[in-house]
Amino acid sequence: MGIREPQTAEDEMAPNVFGNVVHKSLEKLYHANTHYDTVGLQKIKLQIEAVVSEIIISEYKSNQLQGSDIVTKEIICSLVEKVIDNDIKRAPLFIDALEKPINFEIKFNENETINITGSIDRLETTEEFDTIVDFKTGAAELHNDIEKFFSITKYKAAFQLMIYALALRQSNCKVAVYPLKQVGQGFQYLFDEKIVTKEQLELFEALLTKLVADIFDSAIPFAATKDLKKCDVCPFNSMCWRG
Numbered sequence: 001m002g003i004r005e006p007q008t009a010e011d012e013m014a015p016n017v018f019g020n021v022v023h024k025s026l027e028k029l030y031h032a033n034t035h036y037d038t039v040g041l042q043k044i045k046l047q048i049e050a051v052v053s054e055i056i057i058s059e060y061k062s063n064q065l066q067g068s069d070i071v072t073k074e075i076i077c078s079l080v081e082k083v084i085d086n087d088i089k090r091a092p093l094f095i096d097a098l099e100k101p102i103n104f105e106i107k108f109n110e111n112e113t114i115n116i117t118g119s120i121d122r123l124e125t126t127e128e129f130d131t132i133v134d135f136k137t138g139a140a141e142l143h144n145d146i147e148k149f150f151s152i153t154k155y156k157a158a159f160q161l162m163i164y165a166l167a168l169r170q171s172n173c174k175v176a177v178y179p180l181k182q183v184g185q186g187f188q189y190l191f192d193e194k195i196v197t198k199e200q201l202e203l204f205e206a207l208l209t210k211l212v213a214d215i216f217d218s219a220i221p222f223a224a225t226k227d228l229k230k231c232d233v234c235p236f237n238s239m240c241w242r243g
């Protein structure tokens, strides 16, 4: 439908801005299609402060950092450093892609399809499997029951991971979130760190196709949720009549 989450100008470091700076810093510090060993990762750590400062200034401020921005910068630097330290513990590793675009179609009846697009924060590769990693600013709750991804909002991170796995369905994938609020714990895997199976992908695809078909079915009223708690965290509440 082409509806995207509304963007607002930011004067101060709101949580989503904070996460965005971390994302962009990691994207700049790491490179796609690159092997990383402990020595290489230690070298990256030397660039953290310069890269984080540059991104905060270029994205959100026009002048030098001052006041609370300096404290925020220090917190972001420390977070980024912990991500790199976790990678050092897991090294050597190969990062195949960063912010990898995905785009695939879901056919939900004879003649109708929708396009699903997005981007994968990090794709790591070994000879046996790929690992799709989605960085999260907050905490993320995972669950192994695919049907629940469609009915329980708090499992939206798992839903998102399965979208990515579906986009890369030809490869053996593990899927994980990386919640920055629990950065010390590193990757948190869906399905107990096992490769997503063909059966799991087929089930998810079937449920996703049904969901899309229901959304476009004119016989099913497009009613607002009755659960107002969902509206509190809905990214579209500023443009919704409920908002």
Ligand code: SF4
Pocket (backbone or CB within 6 Å): 224, 225, 230, 231, 232, 234, 235, 236, 237, 240, 241, 242, 243
């Ligand atoms: S604000 Fe509530 S009713 Fe409106 S789109 Fe979001 S979840 Fe649905």
